[in-house]
Amino acid sequence: MEKDKQIFDIIAREDARQHMGMELIASENFVSHQVLEAMGSCLTNKYAEGYPGKRYYGGCQVVDEAETIAIERVKKLFGAAWANVQPHSGAQANMAVFMACLKPGDKFMGLNLSQGGHLSHGSPVNFSGLVFDAVEYNVDPETGLVDYDKMEETALRERPRLIIGGASAYSREWDYARMRAIADRVGAIFMVDMAHPAGLIAAGLLDNPLKYAHIVTSTTHKTLRGPRGGIILMGEDFDNPWGKTTPKGQLKTMSALLDSAVFPGTQGGPLENVIAAKAVAFGEALQPSFKTYQQQVLVNARALAKALKDKGYKIVSGGTDNHCVLLDLRENFPELTGKQAERALVEADITANKNMVPYDTRSPFQTSGIRLGTPAITTRGADVIMMTVVADFIDEVLRNVDNHEAIASVREQVNAMMAPMPIFAD
Ligand SMILES: Cc1ncc(COP(=O)(O)O)c(C=O)c1O
CATH class of the missing domain: 3.90.1150.10 (Aspartate Aminotransferase, domain 1)
Known part of the structure; x- marks a missing residue:
């Protein structure tokens, strides 16, 4: 078959734009050649609904290995006890957490979108604001820093079931310990979306939210310098039963709830080529040169x-x-x-x-x-x-x-x- 000149010309032009231009978008990065290679590999051909060892399709024995390596590497990178590497994007990872932790109409709290919060933290045009009841916290108008005292006041008044830390445009360190204390006071689940600073956290240069949050989500393509995609992580002691029961009446652990919220809850087949590229990027991030x-x-x-x-x-x-x-x-x-x-x-x-x-x-x-x-x-x-x-x-x-x-x-x-x-x- 003839090469698709129309599209490959566009790719060549984009390549030139990226090469000659100065890229200052805070959420972008350039992946390594081996990350690109893994993404453009034959793994894109494979259907693998389910999880390693428990798939709905035959022939998954090889991609199972890549997905298992991705999980093990990302756990090591962030000191997590549990990981799901299948979310197609950061917004998908967040959606899965909402699905696992909340019922439609439940109240949650995130940073005001006009002050740095992400669309999936409560925008009225996003699933988070459409399906759930979003309450916001704010930054101080003078300092531009998150106002934790007011956040606590709002949390005590509104009693959200989930509190989200992390943002798309906030250049300061977070007080995760304070947010966890606020969440504990009102009995909320504390989630951190570390999509932006994930690479800095992996390198140990910023505080690791895994130490404080029940659940941590991220994209893999910003500071972390991997392929476009999402991940969900949990720390050591948060995978206890959360009082949700299956139809048969068993208590489900949070990890089981999150796994089923990703698949079949919000996604179909995972992108095994992207998951392999995530594994490569996590491997790179574990090298001293990444720090x-x-x-x-x-x-x-x-x-x-x-x-x-x-x-x-x-x-x-x-x-x-x-x-x-x-x-x-x-x-x-x-x-x-x-x-x-x-x-x-x-x-x-x-x-x-x-x-x-x-x-x-x-x-x-x-x-x-x-x-x-x-x-x-x-x-x-x-x-x-x-x-x-x-x-x-x-x-x-x-x-x-x-x-x-x-x-x-x-x-x-x-x-x-x-x-x-x-x-x-x-
Ligand atoms: C904090 C935060 N969370 C989630 C996302 C969504 O990621 P994606 O574009 O992969 O859905 C972004 C994207 O900019 C983000 O900044």
Whole structure:
């Protein structure tokens, strides 16, 4: 059969865009060649509904081995006692937790979406907000930090059955111990969605939520640098019966509830090619070089935040503890929306995304902020000196959003800088 030129031309163009551009989207990264190879392998052909050793299809003996290795490696990586590596995405992992822990209409609590929370933590257009009763907690308007005292007040008043920690745009460390204490006070299950900082946590550079939360979910493709997908984990002592009974009246453990919430609850056949790629990525994350990489991600994020601050930019919460830097444009550029800023940056081949800032008065389609992140550019070898240049580029573009010549000049410099930087270190 002839190669599909139309699609492979598009892939070649996207390859060039990724190579020549400066990737600052906080939730993106570049996987290794062996992760790509595993994803593009013949494992995509195999149906394997069920779990290793308990499948609904024959011929699963080989993929069973890959899925078992993925489970064992991710448990080792995060110090988990139990893992499910089948969720197709982070949102699917969260959906499975809702399904295992709540009944439709039950109340749960997550970070306000306009302050960094994720869609699957209670958006009215997402299953979480459509099927369940979402209550929010907030960040302090002055400090930009999660207000745990108010969170506790809200929890005591609302009595949610589930409390979610973790976010899509929050650059500070979480007080998981405090959240667990709040959850215990109201008898709620405490779940952490560590999708963003998972790689930093795996490297031991941020606190590990497995020590505090009943259940932890994550994506595998952000700081963790694996294929697109999700995982669900549990720590040592949380797999006790939770009072849910099967039709035959037996008490079910949380791990059994979660397994059946993933399959058959919310998914069909697992993507065994992606699961094998997850195993490869977990194996990479267990190497000492992964810690060195994550240390550089952190150092670069701090350097970027500082360089922008030195130029007079307002950073939400004043800085960062992780890979993410949230720029509040309102002070320096009151007329400029995040949408316009994103467009101008993309014109300069700098990819970042518009983002709401706490207590934003603009809509999620306009926004007053820009979210930046260092995982992808660090994979390509960026160091702190480069971060000051990146801040110069961003500043030049934001001051000249309608000046196409100035933007073209930045684009040339960006392309010249990125061209020699490899996407695959291997
Ligand atoms: C905190 C958080 N959870 C879940 C997700 C959803 O992941 P996915 O896009 O794989 O469904 C994201 C994605 O950005 C996220 O930031």
